[in-house]
Amino acid sequence: MRRRRIGWIAGASAAVLVASGAITYAVAEDSGDPGTKTPGAQSADSGFARDMAVHHQQAVEMSYIVRDRTDNEDVRRLAYDIAQTQANQRGMLLGWLDLWELPKVSAEPPMTWMGMGDMPERGDGSLMPGMATDTELKKLQSLNGKRAEILYLQLMTDHHKGGIHMAEGCVAKCTVGVEKQLAQGMVDAQQSELQVMAQMLKERGAEPRS
Structure with a gap:
């Protein structure tokens, strides 16, 4: 059952990658429409694109770290799927900022577009x-085998929960239809991966940290 479920995620990830190209073209077409307003630098659309690009980059980094720290086929496959999907989505988000001629870095604190810019410094x-x-991250790089797998799954569980919160914010606040569509796809895919990771932690005698 576990292999079948992870295989389903791999298939879903591939579908996301295929759909990503269509979404990118849709944004380009929308932006070329005189009746479509390009998002501003302080908009939820651009804020989500900037923040989620940073968020995704760390998921890619953690996934490649664990691939070098374990020989477990299921964990390596999950990590590869997460890395490929989120790297592709990150490219789309940064590409949209280029398309909109908006900066990839903002002087405002992260999450300002969600009304969370005044949260305590982490x-x-x-x-x-x-x-x-x-x-x-340094601890993950120092572990091997089962211990690396458990920490990765715990860290990625927390990461997905934070990412889902951000993506739900875009679904509620973003104005570009295809960006909202991508955000909803992130919510759906990462919620499914949370279920898989919870089961994988259970099999290793561990639990999510929160």
């Missing part, structure tokens, strides 16, 4: 909810 490299700290 520090140690953790810029947004769910992101791992620099200390946690």
Whole structure:
């Protein structure tokens, strides 16, 4: 059952990658329509694109770290699927900012577009909810086998929960239809992956951290 479920995620990830091209073209076409208003630098659309690009980059980094720290086929396959999907989505988000001629970096604190710009400084490299700290990343790099698998699954569980919160914010606040569509796809895919990771942690005698 586990292999079948992970295989389903791999198939779903492939579908996301195929759909991504269509979504990118749709944004380009929308932006070329004189009746379509390009998002502003302070909009939810651009804020989500900037913040989620950073959030995704860490997921890619963690996934490649664990692929080098374990020989477990299921964990390596899950990590590869997450890395490929989120790297592709990150490219789309940054591409939209280029298309809209908006900066990829903002002077405003992360999550300002969600009304969370005044949240306490997280520090140690953790810029947004769910992101791992620099200390946690170094620990992941120091572990092997089952211990690396457990920490990765726990860190990625937290990461997905934070990402889902952000994506739901875009679904509610973004104005570009295809960006809202991508955000909803992130919510659906990451909720499914949370179920898989919870089962994988259980099989290793561990639980999510929160």
